[in-house]
Amino acid sequence: MMKKEQVTQFSISRAGSALILLSSLLSSGVMAQQIQIEELRTEYQSNPMGIDEASPRLSWKIKSEQRNTLQKSYQIRVGKDSAALIKGNQVLWDSGQQQNETSVLLPYSGPALESSTKYYWQVKIKDNHGNESPWSMVRNWHTGLLKPSDWTAQWIGTTATDTLAGPSPIFRKTFNVDNNIRTATLYITAHGIYEARINGKRVGKDYMAPGWTSYHQRLLYQTYDVSDLVKKGQNAIGFMLGDGWYRGNIGFNGQRSFYGKRLSGLAQLQITYQDGSTKTINSDGTWKFSKGPVLYSDLYNGENYDARREKAGWSLPGYSDTEWKSVSILPAGPEKLMSSIAPLARKQEEFKVLKVIRTPKGETVLDFGQNLVGWVQFRMAGKAGSVIKLEHGEVLDKEGNFYDANLRTAKQHVSYTFKGSGTETYEPHFTYQGFRYVKVTGLNGAADPAAFKAIALYADMKPTGTFSSSNPLLNQLQHNIQWGQKGNFLDVPTDCPQRDERLGWTGDAQVFFRTSAFNMDVAGFFTKWMKDVAGDQLPNGSIPFVVPNVMGADATGSAGWGDVATVVPWNMYLSYGDKDILTKQYPSMKAWVDFMQQRSKNDLWNVGFHFGDWLYFHLQDDSDGRSAVTDKYLIAQSFYAYSTQLLINAAEVLGNKADVDKYKELLGRIKKAYIKEYVTPNGRLVSGTQTAYVLALQFDLLPEDLRAHAVEQLVANIKNYGTHLTTGFLGTPYLCEVLTRFGRNDVAYELLLQETYPSWLYPVKMGATTIWERWDGIKPDGTFQTTGMNSFNHYAYGAIGDWMYRTIAGLDMDISGPGYKKINIAPQPGGKLTQAAAQLDSPYGLTGSDWSISDGKFKIKVTVPANTTAQITLPGAAAAEVLESGKAIARVEEINQVKKSGNDLVLKAGSGTYSFEYTYKL
Known part of the structure; x- marks a missing residue:
């Protein structure tokens, strides 16, 4: 890349030719390389296959070495020919120059998309400094089969007697390709799970496809570019099927064949020749099947493989299948076929x-x-x-x-x-x-x-967040949180990945969502799963305990579990700036709140089954009554208020004023009913547990004049247990957050860094490498908790990770600029930590906070990505002389609105990397 001063020097010595070169550089945009466009994505994915959205949303990130850079306008162009598009030819849609700062999730607004078609796109922008980027690199998306009539393949299976667990069937077909190939695309799915091959090579890198959805309602199909696998002449295509979630063991008590008894596959290979003509190879009656070396394979029980039964070369064109049998043609199921939008x-x-x-x-x-x-x-x-x-x-x-x-x-x-x-x-x-x-x-x-x-x-979720500190135990806790997420985010957010359960428990998912969105890009993962949450929601609005729901219509409606319907969409919006998720999930959010209202009497929800504060601190010998039992209906009323507030938030974003007014009035009544039923005139709660006070404070259920007293009660309870937590699944996620919010960060740190049972670091000290289901899965004497329920990989208590990112490192979003369009950097040191750092690859780019305390100096490096702004709070800096990269902050033009807030200094900054330093008193 040629810098401007280099061009100037060159023009002095070689004036004639250099002027020509300079003119060329200016016209081509090379000198505008101060800003570049990177990481183009369509619906959260890079070059996705099988998009079935009518208006796919496009996103990009901006790279600029210049501070305080904002996008002022953008221009997108789309075409079907990448080479032509680069030259500005054969443009299918040109957005024109749009005066807009948004660079995330902008919808395609061109002509209607066609099925099975690749679309290429690129973007350029202008920034607030007058720079214009060159056109970005070309990226693409490939559409799926957008209409049911686009499917010409037939469902195929084995004989009618193959309805029990047994050898995995394998299917194959040979076909001829007459001409040179331009593209070959495979659309494939199964009742069961599949592994596909073409000419002896495995198709794709995905496993456990097509993934687990509410199969009665929708089944995902995958789209693969197999142009490099199909060749001119003779070819063979095949797939093997396994029971998976469809027919295998699932849930409890040996439940099998929940969705169906017969395995089957559906495959459609579409070939386009160089001359533009096409050929389609479908799964149909011409295929054959046999049984291979997988004698038994079950998600819970493992696999039995006999290599002596392998059929070498079974997916190659020259293989002899004369002894194979003809397949059966099976009817399509009731489910809707939809393209897979989640990472498999x-x-x-x-x-x-x-x-x-x-x-x-x-x-x-x-x-x-x-x-x-x-x-x-x-x-x-x-x-x-x-x-x-x-x-x-x-x-x-x-x-x-x-x-x-x-x-x-x-x-x-x-x-x-x-x-x-x-x-x-x-x-x-x-x-x-x-x-x-x-x-x-x-x-x-x-x-x-x-x-x-x-x-x-x-x-296949992209890692997005990192957290580290000067405390090795805390770093191991972060490691355990991330590996708990990895292990339980195989396809749906499961409670545990090892025993005979592995279900998508809704309560676990909602408490952990914010932490999960720091650690990894979970946008596609949760977008997919939330469709099933809404799909499995009962007609009366009740939400199942697990999704997909394999426990039945009676296993629904628990407070803290059903609230996944409101908690996840709202936090998806905050984390990714995804307004569309609110639009699509809003009917489900509203139906859940309406369900609670219908079940309430005098605005009090005190009926039905609830899990309560699951796995709270409980003593086996509770002769002195020290187990932290929280009234389940108090918890239910708390989450009733919380979900109603989130519904109001969503309605405000979506501009639904009628619902805002309606549910604000309801929320007022809910809180009055809560106070009347569960709060004494002096401000004590009928359940004096940590969870009861935490929920009351977190969800603003108490009038302001009672909150300070409630905080005192909470702290006294914590101290009464020797500065230990006693909370379960529903109280734990908010415990440190509430303490910090109400000025007791000291106690929050004491709890986090507590090393004896019950605490977050107790399992770490016991050698854990993931989060445990129970605080004492392994007891201090080395014995185990009950075999009936004792997972050592169970992410719910890892929800503390959210507080570690947002409070210790101080990395957070601003609700007024969702998706990290506006960023808050506000670390709150404590716990004798001398250093902490967090980074997040946000929708706009890398943001981070890295602070240290040494020799009386507080140093913090802050990263703000292009096209965003940040509010930075420097702890204990109100009376200090603050330097940024060695300069007084008053002399740094990108910093403004500096003001004192108690002992802290608050300022606003544009994009860039900032290094602050000042004298710090502990």
Whole structure:
């Protein structure tokens, strides 16, 4: 890149030719390289396949070395030919220059999109400094099959008797390609889960496809560009099916075949030749099927694989399938076919064996060092017919033996029978395990650690956030939170990934959402899942305990669980600036609040089943009544008020004034009913627990004159338990937040850094690498909690991560500029921490806060991405001389509106990186 001064020097020495060059540079926009456009996305994805939105939303990020950079206008152009588009030719839609600062989620507004078509787009902008960017690199999106009539393939399956768990069927077809190929696109889905191949090669990088949705209502299909797999001449296409969520074990009590009894697949391969003509290969009656080496594969119980039954080359064109049978044509199900918009599970990190353990019982156990979700891949030789068995568990018992009693009925076993042809490589197909330790039997000799590796499997979400501090235990807690999220975000937000459950519990998801959105880009993940929340919502507005709902119509309507309908859409809007999610989920939000209103009497919701403050601090021997039992109806009324407030917020954003007025009036009545029923005249709550006071303060249920007293009661309760928390799933997420909000950050830090049970750091001290379901999953004496419910990978208590990002590091969004269009940087040091840092790859770009205290100096580096602004609060700086990059802040033109706020200094800044330093008194 040529700098302006370089061009000037060159023009002096070579005036004639340089003037020509300078003119060329100006006209081509090279000198406008001070701003660049990066990370173009369509519906949160880069170059997505199978988009079925009528007006896909486009986003980009701006890179500029110049501080205080804002987009003033943009111009988007779209076409079907990338080479022509770059030249400005064959433009299908040109937005024209739009005077608009928005660079996130702007809808395509051109001619109606066609099915199975690739659209190319690029954008350029002008900024507030008068710079104009060059046109960005071209990116694209590919549309799916937009109309039901676009589907010409037929559902195919095996014989009518194949209705039980058994060998995974494999299907194949050969076909001829007559001409040179321009593109080949595969649209595919299944009743079950599938693995597709073309000409011997696996299609795509996704696993457990098509993913889990409310299959009775909608089924996702995937779209793959397979142009590099299809060739001129003879070809073969095939797929293998597994039971998955559709027909396998799911939920409790050995429940199987919840959605159907017969596996089937649907595949449509569309080929476009160089001359523009097309050919379609459909799944139909010409396909054949057989049974392969996967004798059994179940999500809970593992896989049985017999390599002697492999059909080598079964997806190659030259394979002889004369002994295969003709498929059955099956009717389409009642569900609606929709394109997959969520990130599917993919292979992620790999782990070597940390050590091989010989247990007191004489077992051979592999320790991978991390509780993860996925499977073990191995490479080794064995005699034909010999069997190796892998059993997966999360922990070792007190004596050091392999332990899997907490899996309940789930087996998590993998069995492999060797074919005896030298070194064989294997990994499972239609199952996954939650584990750190693997017991191995059937080895011929000692275990070779180099023969095994663990592969983590989770939804392909981009990591977006990091947090670190001067406290190693806190850093391990952050690690555990992130790995709890990875393990339980395989396809839907599950409660746990190892035992016979693995369900999308709505309460867990709503309390953890904000933390999850810091750690990873969960926009597509939750957009997909929230459609099923609304889809499985009962006609009366009640929300199921789990989504997809495999527990039935009676398992619905619990406070704190059903509130996922309001909590997640609102926080999606705040985190990503996604107004569309509010629009689409608003009927569901409203129906949930209306359900609570219908169930209430005199504005008091005090009926029905509720989980309450699940897994709160509870003593087995509670002779002195110290278990922290919070009245479940008090909790229900609290969340009734909270969801009503979130509905009001959404209605205000959407401009629905009638609903704003209606539900504000309702909210006033809800709060009056709460005070009348649960608050004494002196301001005490009928349940004197931490959770009761936290919810009352967090949701503004108390009049202002009673709040200070409530804070005193909360702190006294915490101190009464030796500065320990006693909260469960519903109180824990807000505990530190409330303490900070009401001026007791000191107590919040004491709780966070408490190392004895019950606390966040107790599991860390006990060696945890993920978040536990219970505060004392492993007791101080090394024994376990009840086998009936004791997961060691259960993310709900990891919701403290939100406070760590927003309070310790001080990185937060401003509600008036959702999606981090406006940013708040306001660290609140404490807990003897001398350093903390957080970064977030926000929708607008990288933002961050990195502070340290050393030798009486407070230093903080703040990153504000282009096209955003930030309010920065410098703690304890009100009376200090503050320098930014060595200059007094009064001399820094990008900083303005400096004012004192108590002991702090508050200022506004535009984009850029700022380094502040001042004398700091603890």
